[in-house]
Amino acid sequence: MTATTRTTGSADTAAVRRAISSTPRPPRPGRLSAALVFGWRGMLKVKHVPEQLLDVTVTPVMFLLLFTYLFGGAIAGSTSAYLDYTLPGLLVMSVLFTTVYSGISLNTDLTKGVVDRFRSLPIWRPAPLLGSLLGDSVRYVIAGTVIIVVGMALGFRPEGGFAGAVAALALVVAFSFGLSWVFSVLGLLMRSPNAVMNAGFMAIFPLTFLSNVFVDPTTLPGPLEAFVDVNPISVLATASRSLMAGTPDGVAIVVSLAVAAGLAAVFLPLTTRLYRSR
Amino acid sequence: MTTQTPLAIEASGLGKSFGTTRAVDGVDLAVPAGTIYGVLGPNGAGKTTTIRMLATLIAPDAGSARVLGHDIVTEADTVRELVSLTGQLASVDEELTGRENLVLLGRLLGYSRAAARDRADELLDAFDIAEAAGRLVKHYSGGMRRRLDIAASIVVTPRLMFLDEPTTGLDPRSRNQVWEIVRALVAEGTTILLCTQYLEEADQLADGLAVIDRGRVIAEGTPGNLKASVGTGSLQVRLLDPGRRAEAAELLERSVGPVVLEADPAALSAVGADAERAAIAVAGLAHAGVPLAHFWLQQPSLDEVFLALTGHAADEAADETSPTSDTLREHAS
Ligand SMILES: Nc1ncnc2c1ncn2[C@@H]1O[C@H](COP(=O)(O)OP(=O)(O)OP(=O)(O)O)[C@@H](O)[C@H]1O
Numbered sequence: 217m218t219a220t221t222r223t224t225g226s227a228d229t230a231a232v233r234r235a236i237s238s239t240p241r242p243p244r245p246g247r248l249s250a251a252l253v254f255g256w257r258g259m260l261k262v263k264h265v266p267e268q269l270l271d272v273t274v275t276p277v278m279f280l281l282l283f284t285y286l287f288g289g290a291i292a293g294s295t296s297a298y299l300d301y302t303l304p305g306l307l308v309m310s311v312l313f314t315t316v317y318s319g320i321s322l323n324t325d326l327t328k329g330v331v332d333r334f335r336s337l338p339i340w341r342p343a344p345l346l347g348s349l350l351g352d353s354v355r356y357v358i359a360g361t362v363i364i365v366v367g368m369a370l371g372f373r374p375e376g377g378f379a380g381a382v383a384a385l386a387l388v389v390a391f392s393f394g395l396s397w398v399f400s401v402l403g404l405l406m407r408s409p410n411a412v413m414n415a416g417f418m419a420i421f422p423l424t425f426l427s428n429v430f431v432d433p434t435t436l437p438g439p440l441e442a443f444v445d446v447n448p449i450s451v452l453a454t455a456s457r458s459l460m461a462g463t464p465d466g467v468a469i470v471v472s473l474a475v476a477a478g479l480a481a482v483f484l485p486l487t488t489r490l491y492r493s494r
Numbered sequence: 495m496t497t498q499t500p501l502a503i504e505a506s507g508l509g510k511s512f513g514t515t516r517a518v519d520g521v522d523l524a525v526p527a528g529t530i531y532g533v534l535g536p537n538g539a540g541k542t543t544t545i546r547m548l549a550t551l552i553a554p555d556a557g558s559a560r561v562l563g564h565d566i567v568t569e570a571d572t573v574r575e576l577v578s579l580t581g582q583l584a585s586v587d588e589e590l591t592g593r594e595n596l597v598l599l600g601r602l603l604g605y606s607r608a609a610a611r612d613r614a615d616e617l618l619d620a621f622d623i624a625e626a627a628g629r630l631v632k633h634y635s636g637g638m639r640r641r642l643d644i645a646a647s648i649v650v651t652p653r654l655m656f657l658d659e660p661t662t663g664l665d666p667r668s669r670n671q672v673w674e675i676v677r678a679l680v681a682e683g684t685t686i687l688l689c690t691q692y693l694e695e696a697d698q699l700a701d702g703l704a705v706i707d708r709g710r711v712i713a714e715g716t717p718g719n720l721k722a723s724v725g726t727g728s729l730q731v732r733l734l735d736p737g738r739r740a741e742a743a744e745l746l747e748r749s750v751g752p753v754v755l756e757a758d759p760a761a762l763s764a765v766g767a768d769a770e771r772a773a774i775a776v777a778g779l780a781h782a783g784v785p786l787a788h789f790w791l792q793q794p795s796l797d798e799v800f801l802a803l804t805g806h807a808a809d810e811a812a813d814e815t816s817p818t819s820d821t822l823r824e825h826a827s
Pocket residue numbers: 512513515516517518535536537538539540541542543544582691
């Protein structure tokens with residue numbers, strides 16, 4: 217062990233004065249570049265604490281194994297047949313679950329003094345939120361990739377090939393980006409990260425299970441089937457499935473993107489307002 | 495009244511409530527440009543809320559203010575370009591390194607990547623944090639964090655800087671470092687609004703001063719004026735026999751001023767004692783045969799300022815429902 221006691225003198229006044237006086241003000245950054253800087257901030261956090269990616273990778277893999285081996289035989293006759301049906305849906309589920317973490321991390325951020333600094337900067341108002349959600353999108357891509365890779369290791373072979381899988385992933389990530397504004401509002405309204413987590417999962421768990429992610433809705437009783445059919449998560453899972461199968465379902469894809477755009481249109485301005493006033 | 499010295503901050507009747515708490519209740523401020531202006535007040539006085547309104551973080555619900563000539567509500571964006579804030583909670587990102595914090599801010603203020611890095615390194619060197627530049631801020635000492643926080647506020651030198659209790663919790667050396675930086679900033683032309691709980695800090699740094707209590711300005715002036723109005727300090731006395739404290743209190747109250755009974759049952763102090771009156775008071779105690787363990791003259795503390803200005807001790811402001819019975823003086827209000 218080397219113990220070094222550092223006896224730094226007081227800050228060098230001349231250097232301090234030089235540092236203070238040497239700043240011509242640069243022009244304001246553009247909107248997008250300010251947002252991208254916040255995205256970079258999110259990446260740096262992952263770099264310093266890579267373990268935080270465990271959340272977004274372990275849970276989906278667990279679900280994948282659980283459903284494929286525990287229920288696969290019972291639901292679809294064989295595990296491999298079930299994998300073909302359910303993997304595109306599990307992709308949807310794992311990425312959607314990750315969006316809840318966007319709300320949680322925003323809520324955690326708000327308890328820190330650094331938010332006051334961001335809010336006192338002359339930057340485009342939505343930049344901090346837009347940027348951190350852009351950064352979170354990287355997590356969504358990771359969560360989705362993990363599911364697809366593990367699925368393929370278990371024998372999943374998408375008919376649509378590599379392009380189909382990538383297209384499905386892109387669609388799901390785009391949808392999640394829209395949905396994450398909803399959880400940002402939760403993150404801004406709730407009192408603690410835990411409350412955000414509870415509320416978030418309370419909403420997204422039943423919605424996911426009452427969709428066609430795990431079971432074919434034609435086997436369900438009438439009213440339930442009706443609900444499952446209009447559940448946007450079903451639509452997204454259908455779209456994802458169609459892309460993976462190499463037979464894109466145009467309607468499902470357009471509806472998914474429209475829902476995402478609608479969510480963002482409503483909740484983005486709301487988040488920006490809440491972020492300013494909190 | 496037209497232009498004398500230009501005012502960096504002009505607030506009139508500024509107010510803000512949180513639910514039923516009137517956090518700021520009609521604050522008027524006139525801060526001349528190029529000076530350090532102190533806002534002195536106990537916990538919960540409304541200092542942070544005032545700063546947050548002036549820095550455009552929250553909107554006032556009464557009154558108005560202009561910062562460097564711009565309205566804080568209608569021209570908030572312009573105000574943000576001219577000011578920076580060093581908040582009471584360290585306004586830096588704990589989960590990033592010191593350098594990353596400064597580069598991040600440089601980028602947000604419009605520097606190119608390379609320029610932001612250069613600026614960060616220059617600040618890290620000047621503020622004596624270069625050695626810790628690559629460490630996560632959550633592992634910084636309090637003094638380092640404060641210096642980083644101030645460095646983050648001057649990535650682009652602001653015309654006005656808000657400093658909210660910059661030395662609370664720092665050891666004397668770190669405190670002196672912060673004070674030096676603050677003096678350098680003012681020497682380079684930045685106006686500073688400094689919130690503090692320490693009269694000494696205001697005395698050391700501030701050119702002008704407002705004392706606030708329960709959301710109102712209760713006194714204004716220079717630190718010198720204020721100290722003069724408070725008296726030069728307090729006479730601290732410790733008795734050999736706690737049983738005679740009441741008697742001693744009566745004597746001190748007569749010869750010096752308001753008496754505070756300390757938590758230590760043998761100790762008491764008299765506010766507003768100059769050396770001469772203290773000498774007379776101590777002689778009086780000796781004359782009356784009250785044996786003393788020791789005594790000393792203390793510079794006025796915020797408590798004493800408050801006792802003198804408001805008739806109640808500073809910490810009671812936060813907790814009005816249970817006035818401590820320690821003060822002999824009745825609540826004047
Ligand atoms: N966001 C908030 N919500 C509710 N009450 C608040 C909020 N911010 C401040 N207050 C209340 O307003 C009053 C003034 O608070 P403020 O933080 O401005 O005081 P302060 O002078 O900065 O105190 P301190 O020295 O403890 O920092 C306090 O009673 C506080 O509890």
